[in-house]
Amino acid sequence: MPPSQQLFKGSLTTIVLKLLSGGGKMYGYEITKKVKELTNGQLVLTEGALYPALHKLEAEGLVVTTIEQVGNRPRKYYALTKSGKKEAVIKLKEISQFISEMQQLLGLKIPTLTIS
Amino acid sequence: MPPSQQLFKGSLTTIVLKLLSGGGKMYGYEITKKVKELTNGQLVLTEGALYPALHKLEAEGLVVTTIEQVGNRPRKYYALTKSGKKEAVIKLKEISQFISEMQQLLGLKIPTLTIS
DNA sequence: CATGAATACATAAGTTACTTAGGTATATTT
DNA sequence: AAATATACCTAAGTAACTTATGTATTCATG
Numbered sequence: 677m678p679p680s681q682q683l684f685k686g687s688l689t690t691i692v693l694k695l696l697s698g699g700g701k702m703y704g705y706e707i708t709k710k711v712k713e714l715t716n717g718q719l720v721l722t723e724g725a726l727y728p729a730l731h732k733l734e735a736e737g738l739v740v741t742t743i744e745q746v747g748n749r750p751r752k753y754y755a756l757t758k759s760g761k762k763e764a765v766i767k768l769k770e771i772s773q774f775i776s777e778m779q780q781l782l783g784l785k786i787p788t789l790t791i792s
Numbered sequence: 793m794p795p796s797q798q799l800f801k802g803s804l805t806t807i808v809l810k811l812l813s814g815g816g817k818m819y820g821y822e823i824t825k826k827v828k829e830l831t832n833g834q835l836v837l838t839e840g841a842l843y844p845a846l847h848k849l850e851a852e853g854l855v856v857t858t859i860e861q862v863g864n865r866p867r868k869y870y871a872l873t874k875s876g877k878k879e880a881v882i883k884l885k886e887i888s889q890f891i892s893e894m895q896q897l898l899g900l901k902i903p904t905l906t907i908s
Numbered sequence: 909c910a911t912g913a914a915t916a917c918a919t920a921a922g923t924t925a926c927t928t929a930g931g932t933a934t935a936t937t938t
Numbered sequence: 939a940a941a942t943a944t945a946c947c948t949a950a951g952t953a954a955c956t957t958a959t960g961t962a963t964t965c966a967t968g
Binding site: 865 | 924925926927928929930933934935
Binding site: 685686688689722724725728729747748749 | 953954955956957958959962963964
């Protein structure tokens with residue numbers, strides 16, 4: 677496991693919700709490819725992690741699935757439900773704030789200019 | 793559990809190493825207070841998570857401890873070893889890069905200007 | 909045309925980093 | 939005197955992963 681993968685914990689669901697909040701439906705394998713592409717191969721979302729996560733999102737009612745046959749092979753598309761869209765917004769806000777806190781804590785952020 | 797705590801996974805060790813890389817020694821309880829202070833109470837590092845993490849860092853040789861008696865109560869100070877200092881730099885680089893990737897992936901970041 | 913790589917789904921066992929829930933004792937505040 | 943803060947600790951449970959494996963179809967390559 678590359679070390680950066682360790683930091684992934686907790687953010688996989690948010691990534692999926694974000695990608696689906698583009699409006700279009702996506703299928704699992706496509707999501708793994710998209711993440712790899714968007715991060716220039718630096719973040720790899722394994723299928724063993726993704727599929728259970730997608731199933732959990734479905735069980736929670738945040739996504740719905742539709743199966744399409746492509747050639748002879750089934751493709752399972754995922755799309756956000758109404759509550760999935762809401763959750764996507766919430767999760768994005770949360771991770772955004774968390775990142776901000778981490779940057780502050782770790783001194784990775786230029787402090788805001790304040791007049792005192 | 794506040795939801796933002798969920799995103800903590802994997803970054804606790806990095807936070808500890810960063811705080812200790814200021815040069816001075818710190819004790820466990822002090823670290824929890826410092827994190828709370830630096831994030832305005834938004835990130836709470838529980839003792840149940842911290843102490844085992846500190847013990848692990850010690851077992852790995854990244855920190856050494858010295859015990860001081862304050863009044864009648866023992867205080868266990870942690871300080872980075874040489875390899876601890878190296879690891880701190882590595883971990884900080886990793887998390888910094890990870891944050892960057894996440895921002896890119898989640899569209900939280902203004903893309904770098906490129907001439908094409 | 910066969911062999912391997914890519915596409916596309918899935919699950920199951922194991923690991924790890926946490927959370928939750930305690931426990932002990934001293935020091936300070938009200 | 940009682941409550942809160944300081945200061946350490948551990949143990950059981952959980953959730954989110956990793957690793958490994960399985961199945962089947964489609965595409966590319968020599």
